[in-house]
Amino acid sequence: MCSKQCRSSGESKKITFEKQWFYLDNVIGHSYGTTFEVTGGGSLQPKKKKEESTSETKEAGTDNRNIIDDGKSQKLTQDDIKALKDKGIKGEEIVQQLIENSTTFRDKTEFAQDKYIKKKKKKYEAIVTILKPSTRILSIMYYAREPGKINHMRYDTLAQMLTLGNIRAGNKMIVMETCSGLVLGAMMERMGGFGSIIQLYPGDGPIRVATACFGFPKSFLSGLYEFPLNKVDSLLNGTFSAEMLSSEPKDNTSIEESNGIVEDKQTPEQDTEDPMTEAPDSSHPEDQETMEVVAQGPEYKEPKERGSKKAYIQEKQRRQEEQRKRHLEAAALLSERNADGLIVASRFHPTPLLLGLLDFVAPSRPFVVYCQYKEPLLECYTKLRERGGVINLKLSETWLRNYQVLPDRSHPKLLMSGGGGYLLSGFTVVSDNVRADATLRCSTGTLESLKTEEPAAKKQKCTESGS
Numbered sequence: 001m002c003s004k005q006c007r008s009s010g011e012s013k014k015i016t017f018e019k020q021w022f023y024l025d026n027v028i029g030h031s032y033g034t035t036f037e038v039t040g041g042g043s044l045q046p047k048k049k050k051e052e053s054t055s056e057t058k059e060a061g062t063d064n065r066n067i068i069d070d071g072k073s074q075k076l077t078q079d080d081i082k083a084l085k086d087k088g089i090k091g092e093e094i095v096q097q098l099i100e101n102s103t104t105f106r107d108k109t110e111f112a113q114d115k116y117i118k119k120k121k122k123k124y125e126a127i128v129t130i131l132k133p134s135t136r137i138l139s140i141m142y143y144a145r146e147p148g149k150i151n152h153m154r155y156d157t158l159a160q161m162l163t164l165g166n167i168r169a170g171n172k173m174i175v176m177e178t179c180s181g182l183v184l185g186a187m188m189e190r191m192g193g194f195g196s197i198i199q200l201y202p203g204d205g206p207i208r209v210a211t212a213c214f215g216f217p218k219s220f221l222s223g224l225y226e227f228p229l230n231k232v233d234s235l236l237n238g239t240f241s242a243e244m245l246s247s248e249p250k251d252n253t254s255i256e257e258s259n260g261i262v263e264d265k266q267t268p269e270q271d272t273e274d275p276m277t278e279a280p281d282s283s284h285p286e287d288q289e290t291m292e293v294v295a296q297g298p299e300y301k302e303p304k305e306r307g308s309k310k311a312y313i314q315e316k317q318r319r320q321e322e323q324r325k326r327h328l329e330a331a332a333l334l335s336e337r338n339a340d341g342l343i344v345a346s347r348f349h350p351t352p353l354l355l356g357l358l359d360f361v362a363p364s365r366p367f368v369v370y371c372q373y374k375e376p377l378l379e380c381y382t383k384l385r386e387r388g389g390v391i392n393l394k395l396s397e398t399w400l401r402n403y404q405v406l407p408d409r410s411h412p413k414l415l416m417s418g419g420g421g422y423l424l425s426g427f428t429v430v431s432d433n434v435r436a437d438a439t440l441r442c443s444t445g446t447l448e449s450l451k452t453e454e455p456a457a458k459k460q461k462c463t464e465s466g467s
Helices: 003-010 078-086 091-100 110-122 135-145 157-162 182-191 209-214 229-237 285-290 309-335 350-359 373-385 432-452
Strands: 014-017 020-023 035-038 044-046 125-127 170-177 196-201 224-228 340-343 366-371 392-397 423-429
Touching: 020 309, 078 091, 091 110, 110 125, 135 157, 135 209, 135 366, 157 182, 157 423, 170 182, 170 350, 182 196, 182 209, 182 340, 196 229, 196 309, 224 309, 229 309, 229 350, 340 350, 350 366, 350 373, 366 373, 373 392, 373 423
Parallel strands: 170 196, 170 340, 196 224, 340 366
Antiparallel strands: 014 020, 035 044, 035 125, 366 423, 392 423
16 A cells, blocks of 8 residues: 555545454555554554563473364353453453463464464454555455456466566557556556556456556656557558547546546546446455555545536546547557557457557567467467467466475475466567568669669670681
């Protein structure tokens, strides 16, 4: 969570996260990484670090073979624990009483005791740590809680996409993604506000819920353009015109260009049902609760509260005109056909997308396509080999295993991810037909130049014949 976002939309607002509710008023002014404790009334107070005394020796057993988990080792009942909570006793004291009333705690090994304490602290201690949003944190969160909203893209696969796509500052990138804006946000973070990104979106408008969570400054959004996917064919055929955009519904909005927060750019129809902030898997309440900080703010009001109806209509028309200008700017950038890379990560079949969008990429530039399954990428691989114009095609899948690294307990974790998706990558080159046309024009010009030059007359050598 970002402190600047909290200042604009989190004050005096109830936040629900992991079955815990609190207010973010006291967070303002503290640095990232600060740990807070949820006190009575949902107030957050900075937690003081306590020095652990190393002189005390823990009483522990040698092994756990004689411990029987029959549910009778704990003397405190659920009613007793609830009574302690009602009295306002902190979670740390509750954990200490659980340890004292456990008949098997001292018989456990030291490792088992640490595991027991960690488990109870997680259950009874209400602690919140404010972290700066990053690609790694958001991708891990999405993959663990709502993987369907990012097409089951694992965080190491996203890192491979950024590396294979050569995402760096100053690039001119094209991205087509339906991962709630996570891939777009990762590219913007990697580019650091330098360069330009053209996002192609299906439907009425781009979905940038995850992008809003990054909290990018306004300067980052100046190089971000969007263009409707259904107008790409007309752009390739040369039949695109500004009048084609005037017939589009412009009631949608992408992202508030102030701090990456979706604010009052929405229309009254979107107050009840907003297609911009709901991905196809929008039936999950937990993810919506975590995004509550950036979804709405106190300045989000009904049109009547924001002013008269006439002023609201004028403001709406002004924003529609700005959106139309941005679409025209994106069309001009695409028409140059000199993009530095292409990233595709959508729920649609990758073959028609990639074959159509490769024409906008300059030669000797990388492209990366993500898909949850390998069969569509195999078909795409075959079509690209038949089409030509690409080299170094690779279809890969990353293998990930997490390790537990602790003193005397370092080992691979028992559970691991079964798969994080597949990647098809390669580089664009000048296709054979274009090269053949250029060679033919060159040879034709050479022949014409030879025809215009009259060859010099050759002198015949006369042999003298003896008389």
